[in-house]
Ligand SMILES: [Zn+2]
């Protein structure tokens with residue numbers, strides 16, 4: 001499909017990357033006309049709206065504020081936010097791992113740009129996964145390490161993070177991320193589903209080798225790869241649990 005790049009106004013073939021000026025082009029903001037820095041994200045309008053909402057919720061935990069801000073300003077990075085725990089409805093237990101408990105929930109107020117970019121035929125119903133970190137009442141080094149690793153490794157086959165919240169009863173922090181309806185690879189391997197073709201299996205491995213290639217090229221090592229940490233939906237596999245991920 002041919003379109004015009006909103007930066008150089010030349011005709012270009014690709015949707016969000018101009019093959020003429022070689023810049024990422026997400027169009028202009030409908031409100032103020034500023035160039036968007038990512039899909040549906042204007043640095044003037046969106047930035048302000050989010051910043052004002054963040055401050056009262058974080059109780060001044062500057063490190064997390066800072067990481068959220070960084071995510072909002074980076075190009076090609078999905079934007080994180082703080083949300084109030086009450087925005088999540090219908091919370092259901094999914095599984096428990098060494099670092100936390102994973103739930104699924106419905107995020108009715110899901111922002112438009114997340115809906116547009118991350119919901120698909122495999123999950124069209126605003127379902128998200130929420131990982132509550134054990135003993136995270138006081139922000140620990142592990143918690144900061146995990147969200148920092150997600151912040152630094154925002155790639156196609158790393159599970160996308162949407163927001164961070166805090167349970168008002170237990171005071172535990174939680175990372176809210178994309179929900180993968182096929183579960184993790186451990187579950188998939190145990191099912192031994194014969195309908196999973198060799199083509200599907202190769203596609204899954206291709207996704208994971210790509211994820212690892214990207215984080216390694218970025219100077220990080222995951223340090224905790226196992227089938228329980230790889231999530232699957234209809235279309236793609238995602239590496240998750242970056243809790244031990246570290247700089248080489
Ligand atoms: Zn251009």
Ligand SMILES: [Zn+2]
Pocket residue numbers: 029030031032033034042043044045046
């Ligand atoms: Zn704007």
